[in-house]
Amino acid sequence: MSRFFPLTIASVHQETRDTIVATLAVPGELRETFAFTQGQHLTFRTQLEGEELRRSYSICSAVQDGDLRVAIKRVAGGQFSNWANDHFKPGASIEVMPPTGQFNLPLVPDAARRYLAVAAGSGITPILSIVKTTLAAEPGSSFTLLYGNRASSSVIFRDEIASLKDRYQQRLNIVHMMSREPQDVELFNGRIGAAKCEELFARWIRIADHEAAFICGPQSMMLEVSQALQAHGMAKENIKVELFAAGTPAKARAPRPATANDPRESEITVVVDGVQRSFAMAKDKESVLDAGLKNGIDIRYSCKGGVCATCRCKVLEGKVEMDANYALEDYEIARGFVLSCQAFPITDKVVLDFDQDD
Template identity: 45%
Template structure:
């Protein structure tokens, strides 16, 4: 189902830290099915500010069993929406909210007996806490180790909730805080979550336990460090799942360089909700998403940075190349899927579908 925007009423705004709030939305009964989600997924919020349309994606921090749709927003430097949301957003406000999407997710299996290693930094805890709670509530034979990095104790988002989980699931949930600017008295918990830190935690606190699955969310440097360390310890690459927070935004990515003799003028057909729109587009021109949007197609997108997967479509005919890809798995690319915000045609005819 193609993600759609709907106006939703802000039901609750809760202060989590000095620079972070969590926001819950009221879901009308007729939209209940549309806003069903899986732990790890995100929503996109749309707001017009100073005449400009802003779209921001935020991971859902609730679980499907919590009975609410809640996200956390952390204020970032020069962040127009996050600054407004953390200082001025009030209960009762109406925001355009896209239906949930995202491939970073966990579907629990009640009979599973797995050892999970979860890693988060800063606001990367938002999908991770949902995943952790879902495992603990629905897989009674599984264990969870969560390594959570922050600058200091006061910047730990969901601190009380995490401590409550540790006390409730004392034999199945291990919580390890890592602080870069404060000391907890243990050298292991000082610094950043880099490759050496992950390896050290694996040797000491994980005690050599077999890790069945890894979920990591945070800056690109951290997620790559976790992936490399876990793979070297024997965890298969397919069992390591990650989502990037704080990656370069649209406009700052390196564009592909197309030699003149390879610059194709393509007839691009875009299919959305059964409708077709055609645009002429050069390989060296704008992305397929930008071209379609300029032609009047209300195509789904959020980050425009190759990270969130909202703009994913499938090639039905022809070929294309992407500037960057932080979201699609290798098998998805092999099956013909592209991120239209990063894709450019390389054949004279190209048909892509958002419906497949």
């Protein structure tokens, strides 16, 4: 759903010096609307100095917890993150879009699988939801969690992770990596990257014993860990990734020269919340998302950078090309899904459905 709903902030906890955890109160009539799958995120909206801001934050609750929590870390120059850390108070209201995202795998109660999770900094947020939910839903499965931070003081959910370890002593293995705080075991010092993965996979973590992996963090870390996992035999389709920031800035799109047989405009039809709308747009000048918003269509979006997948839709007719993609996996693209914030029409007619999830 592309609609935003006003939710009340039930409580705010100062998790670390620069990170808050906010619990949202969901009224009974919206429980089904805000039901979530582990690893999904929420998109928030507010008006700040006359400008509409939208930001996505991962849900950190387990599905079984019965509450809805997000962690928001201050980011240098981050308009929304700094505003939220200063203004999120119990009783305040914030506009929230229902959960979206594909950063998960289907759970099977009688499964006995071994998973690997790799997180850096605030990338722990969806990973915590995935680990907690999976350990509760699959009693025969286990997790290895590799979590990187600069120092112990910046570890988000440190106490909750420790409690989780106490609860699942035989099924949860946790490795804390510190890049700026020396630890007793030299193997656990340094940044999570290609070189460190080679050390860990050779001396501590046997990849062949793990059936799937979840990675969340900066782009460089995600790419290096994913490549290392594949080099050690894990199939690419078993590696789920989620970025909390794109490492490359958006670039201006170079227009393609038009020909007599290739009109400069494309007729776009979109299906949003069951309503079909059409509009014409110029090719190669702006994304389908931006053109749709200019035509008054309330298309869901958040980052506009190809990272969060909030604007994910399915191509039913015609073709588009994407400038960037940090969110969709190969199988999703093969099924016709695209990110409308990065999609530019290359055919004279394009039909996009924003209501399809599978």
